[in-house]
Amino acid sequence: QKEVEQNSGPLSVPEGAIASLNCTYSDRGSQSFFWYRQYSGKSPELIMFIYSNGDKEDGRFTAQLNKASQYVSLLIRDSQPSDSATYLCAVIPVNTDKLIFGTGTRLQVFP
Amino acid sequence: DVKVTQSSRYLVKRTGEKVFLECVQDMDHENMFWYRQDPGLGLRLIYFSYDVKMKEKGDIPEGYSVSREKKERFSLILESASTNQTSMYLCASSFVGASLSDEQFFGPGTRLTVL
Numbered sequence: 001q002k003e004v005e006q007n008s009g010p011l012s013v014p015e016g017a018i019a020s021l022n023c024t025y026s027d028r029g030s031q032s033f034f035w036y037r038q039y040s041g042k043s044p045e046l047i048m049f050i051y052s053n054g055d056k057e058d059g060r061f062t063a064q065l066n067k068a069s070q071y072v073s074l075l076i077r078d079s080q081p082s083d084s085a086t087y088l089c090a091v092i093p094v095n096t097d098k099l100i101f102g103t104g105t106r107l108q109v110f111p
Numbered sequence: 112d113v114k115v116t117q118s119s120r121y122l123v124k125r126t127g128e129k130v131f132l133e134c135v136q137d138m139d140h141e142n143m144f145w146y147r148q149d150p151g152l153g154l155r156l157i158y159f160s161y162d163v164k165m166k167e168k169g170d171i172p173e174g175y176s177v178s179r180e181k182k183e184r185f186s187l188i189l190e191s192a193s194t195n196q197t198s199m200y201l202c203a204s205s206f207v208g209a210s211l212s213d214e215q216f217f218g219p220g221t222r223l224t225v226l
Contacts, residue, residue, distance in 0.1 A: 008151070034214070043201055043217035044154070088154070097142060097161075097207070098169065099215060103153035 003027060004091050006102035013109055019076040021087050021105050026070070029094030033065055033072045036088040038104065044088055048074065079109045114138070115218035117202055123224045130189040132221050134202030142205040143185035144215065145169075145177065147198040154201065160185055161207070192225045199223075 005024045013019045021035075032051045036044035050056045050063040050072065062075040072091075076083055086104040093100060118133035134143065144159040146169075156169030158177040166177050174196060178186045185204075189196055199222050203215040 032213075043220050045217070046214045049214065092213075097205075097213070098156060098159065099144075101154040103151060 003093070003100045004089055004102040006087075006089050006105045008103060009106040010108045011105055013079050013107070015079060015081060015109055015111050017079050017109075019079045019083065019107055019109070021074040021076075021089075021107065023072045023074075023089030023102055024070055025072070025089075025091045025100075027091070027093040028067075028070060030067075030070075030091045031094060032092040033063070034090040034092075034099065035061075035063060035072075035074045036090060036101075038086045038088060040085070047087075076107075079107075081109050081111055083107060084109050115202055115204055115216050117200075117218040117221050119221050120219060121222050121224075123226065124189075124192050125226050126193060128189075128192050128225075130192050130223065130225075132187040132189075132200055132202075132223070134185045134187070134204075134218055135183055136185075136202075136204040136216070136218075137183065138204065138206070138216075139182065140204035140216075141182075141207045142213075142215075143179065144203040144205075145175075145185065145187045146201045146203065147171070147196075148201055148220075149198050157187065192223075194225050197223060197225045 038044045048063045064073045088104045089102040090099045145157040146154045160179045202218040205215045
C-alpha cells in the first residue's frame, strides 16, 4: 500500500464548477497535510496546509481533513482554466520531518 | 521572498560521468532536500539535510551522494551516471520552526538526461 494515494486523473470540470481532489494516507499518526500545485514544466508551490480535523478555507480553496478516515481533500470553488495543473497531496508522518508525496491528480478546467 | 536556485535547468551527460547538481537558498533555512520526479511515481526523496555537514538518506539514495559544506548550499552528486537516473531533480528547503506548517520551497528543477 502506498503511503499517500491519489487518483491520477485527469479530472475534468467546467469553468465555474467545484473541483474536488482527494487523497488518502496510511500512517494514522500523521500530523501535517499539504496541498501543492504544479503547473506543467514548473516546480511545486504550496497552496494550503492543514493539521486539524475539519475544514480550512483560503479564498476559493478549502482543505478538508478527516483523521479517523485518513482522508484529506481539496475543494476548488469557481474553477478557472488557470487552475489546470497537477495537485500533489503531501503528508508528514509521525516522528519525521520528511514530506511524503502522492503521485498527484491532474485537473483540467475547460471553458 | 524565499528563493531556491538550481545550477542548471537542463543537463545532458553520458553514462559513467560524474554529475554535480547544485542548489542554493537565500533564506537561512536549516532543512534542504533533494527529490527526483518521474511520471507515475511522483516526487521521491533522495537525501535531506538538517544542518551543515549533516545528511540523511531518503527513500531512494542508491547511486547518489550529497554534500552540505555551507548552510545555503546543498549539492547532489551522481558518482557514475546511469540512464535510469534520467529524471527531473528538484531541490527544496524549509525552516524548522515551532509550527507544523513547515512549507518546503522548491527550486525550478534540473532536467537531467543521461545518454
